[in-house]
Amino acid sequence: MSLPNDPLDPALAALFRPVRAGNALEETMERMLQAIRLGVVPPGGQLPPERELSSRLGVSRVTLREALRALQESGHVESRRGRYGGTFVRVPSSDPLPAPDxxxxxxxxxxxxxxxxxxxxxxxxxxxxxxxxxxxxxxxxxxxxxxxxxxxxxxxxxxxxxxxxxxxxxxxxxxxxxxxxxxxxxxxxxxxxxxxxxxxxxxxxxxxxxxxxxxxxxxxxxxxxxxxxxxxxxxxxx
Amino acid sequence: MSLPNDPLDPALAALFRPVRAGNALEETMERMLQAIRLGVVPPGGQLPPERELSSRLGVSRVTLREALRALQESGHVESRRGRYGGTFVRVPSSDPLPAPDxxxxxxxxxxxxxxxxxxxxxxxxxxxxxxxxxxxxxxxxxxxxxxxxxxxxxxxxxxxxxxxxxxxxxxxxxxxxxxxxxxxxxxxxxxxxxxxxxxxxxxxxxxxxxxxxxxxxxxxxxxxxxxxxxxxxxxxxx
DNA sequence: CTCCAATGGATCGAAGGCGCTCCATTGCTG
DNA sequence: CAGCAATGGAGCGCCTTCGATCCATTGGAG
Structure with missing residues (x-):
């Protein structure tokens, strides 16, 4: 009547994996970095407006802005205010990535x-x-x-x-x-x-x-x- | 210097998709239902203890328990206290699923x-x-x-x-x-x-x-x- | 019979995230 | 030159979720 939970069925492990990729802020930063690293938004290119981005990412504008501020401080993007302002990708940015096992x-x-x-x-x-x-x-x-x-x-x-x-x-x-x-x-x-x-x-x-x-x-x-x-x-x- | 954001590059849409699958509670319920519907935990079978499950799902025990309570009320699972107690899958449960487009x-x-x-x-x-x-x-x-x-x-x-x-x-x-x-x-x-x-x-x-x-x-x-x-x-x- | 271990049940304060609203800046338009 | 529209910037109150701690129940072990 009970399952052998000790070695844990791999099928169970596949289903009972983490529900959320962790912190919403970190996950948002990761996505933005993906877009930059994959070159989907080229260097010098403009990101969508904050209101649209936050909506697409399913994240509040507050959280999105925190992520953007971090990316700004790390030199990945740059923001300009005013009409025809926006957030722009800065450098080709060679960031060291952690080595996987x-x-x-x-x-x-x-x-x-x-x-x-x-x-x-x-x-x-x-x-x-x-x-x-x-x-x-x-x-x-x-x-x-x-x-x-x-x-x-x-x-x-x-x-x-x-x-x-x-x-x-x-x-x-x-x-x-x-x-x-x-x-x-x-x-x-x-x-x-x-x-x-x-x-x-x-x-x-x-x-x-x-x-x-x-x-x-x-x-x-x-x-x-x-x-x-x-x-x-x-x-x-x- | 700026991107044509109007029709929105499909590559952008792929990256700027929602960060989180929504509510942690609902997502947790969905996972449990998956395990039941896919038969990974068979009818009558026992789920892992709450503490282990919450840890695996990356969700607090509070949230996990809310999900389990909902599944209990919908008749999918049943909980028993005490040593050798646990949470058990109840019925083959034919739930109607929403029709997709x-x-x-x-x-x-x-x-x-x-x-x-x-x-x-x-x-x-x-x-x-x-x-x-x-x-x-x-x-x-x-x-x-x-x-x-x-x-x-x-x-x-x-x-x-x-x-x-x-x-x-x-x-x-x-x-x-x-x-x-x-x-x-x-x-x-x-x-x-x-x-x-x-x-x-x-x-x-x-x-x-x-x-x-x-x-x-x-x-x-x-x-x-x-x-x-x-x-x-x-x-x-x- | 008593103790104990493993499980579910419950509560509380703290932190994260959200929706909303309003402000600040900028450059085009008339 | 004045107004306006589009963008980033900032603050407030609410809800969700978390982590931790303690309680309740049960059945086997000694």
Missing amino acids: RDAIEDTLTLRYALETGAAELAAARSLPPATRRHLRGCLADASAAGIDHYRRTDSRLHLAIAEATATPSLTAALADVRTRLNALLAAIPLIPANLTHSNAQHKTIIDAILDGDATAARAAMAEHLAGTAALLRGFLA | RDAIEDTLTLRYALETGAAELAAARSLPPATRRHLRGCLADASAAGIDHYRRTDSRLHLAIAEATATPSLTAALADVRTRLNALLAAIPLIPANLTHSNAQHKTIIDAILDGDATAARAAMAEHLAGTAALLRGFLA
């Missing part, structure tokens, strides 16, 4: 594999509207043209664009999360020009397959692309 | 496709420990033996077991979430014996492929299995 690395890489290969396949299987096709090509061009400074930001945007192409908000959100975790890992290893060239070629293969509507090829190309990054990370962080 | 259906089914096919492939690609192999066979047998009353619970457990077999906590958690959303959809359509037989055959194919270590076959079998459910749902809820 081995289990967390495998967890991140495995979840990433499932989500990104799935997204690539699904994007290829859909009939993409012209605007989406343009966006994909644009992100690909940006990533190819990016020097070492902007590479990871444009790379993140390209991968996010693929997720968006599936028109599945949950999938995009999940992938944005895992991407943030991945960037935390990538921050700990050097960016080698040879890898960059290699990645660009793979990106082109992936996007071509998606635009061609070849789901199998898109999945395979993505899998190969991810394997490269995964091997690199395991090598540096093992 | 069309976009939510596609969102759920698409995310599910990405996660479940990924999980099947990854589980097959791993070298599974004996205990995991046994667990998979056990869940398969339970689902096959289950009558119409217990089918969806055992089915949920089987799919969760596949996710657990990947040894990737994030993936298991994500899949548990999407499964809950799926069950909300399934609750709105009838369970047809013919589908049940068909599903059981597909389950066997999937598990066999996983135990054989045939990743490609596992993915394909899972994709076919999901297509059946998806078509059924689209048919009934379109």
Whole structure:
């Protein structure tokens, strides 16, 4: 009649995980940093007005402003008052991220594999509207043209664009999360020009397959692309 | 220098989504209901002690107890005091779930496709420990033996077991979430014996492929299995 | 029979977060 | 040059949630 609660069924552990990601303030800061680090809001770019942001994040304006004030003091953003004022992203900001442990690395890489290969396949299987096709090509061009400074930001945007192409908000959100975790890992290893060239070629293969509507090829190309990054990370962080 | 915030970049929407799932109390209730509905804690089974649960859920005991009291009044659980007391799951409880809209259906089914096919492939690609192999066979047998009353619970457990077999906590958690959303959809359509037989055959194919270590076959079998459910749902809820 | 350990039950003060309202600044518009 | 609109800045009272502590109940252990 009673369960063996000692080793605790892994299914239970999955369901009885923490309900809230902790402090609302910290979580808000984390989100804003995500947007900056992923390059979704580029350096110099303007964040949405506080009233809109707080509403989107489901957080009071008071809390949002506390988060923004902290980011201001840490030099990530800058606020200007008055009409046509706003909050702006300041620097490319190379913040040191905490080094994750081995289990967390495998967890991140495995979840990433499932989500990104799935997204690539699904994007290829859909009939993409012209605007989406343009966006994909644009992100690909940006990533190819990016020097070492902007590479990871444009790379993140390209991968996010693929997720968006599936028109599945949950999938995009999940992938944005895992991407943030991945960037935390990538921050700990050097960016080698040879890898960059290699990645660009793979990106082109992936996007071509998606635009061609070849789901199998898109999945395979993505899998190969991810394997490269995964091997690199395991090598540096093992 | 400023962003086109009007239609709002979908990537921004993905990042600037709500920080907290709302009320801590409601979220806690939802989690407990998940555990009950997914059959992770079977009818008559005992929940972990309040102190442990509140700690796992990252919620104060006060809040957890409020949630439990609500579930008690709705007849889902029952509490007994004293040593060897505890909180126990009461009935199979057929609660009516709110009907989701069309976009939510596609969102759920698409995310599910990405996660479940990924999980099947990854589980097959791993070298599974004996205990995991046994667990998979056990869940398969339970689902096959289950009558119409217990089918969806055992089915949920089987799919969760596949996710657990990947040894990737994030993936298991994500899949548990999407499964809950799926069950909300399934609750709105009838369970047809013919589908049940068909599903059981597909389950066997999937598990066999996983135990054989045939990743490609596992993915394909899972994709076919999901297509059946998806078509059924689209048919009934379109 | 007594004690004890494990569980649920209850209360209180402190902190976090929210909704609301009003203020301050700025630059375009007429 | 005066007004206005859009933005950031700041304060107040309320509700939720938390952490800690103590109480109540129960059944086995000694």
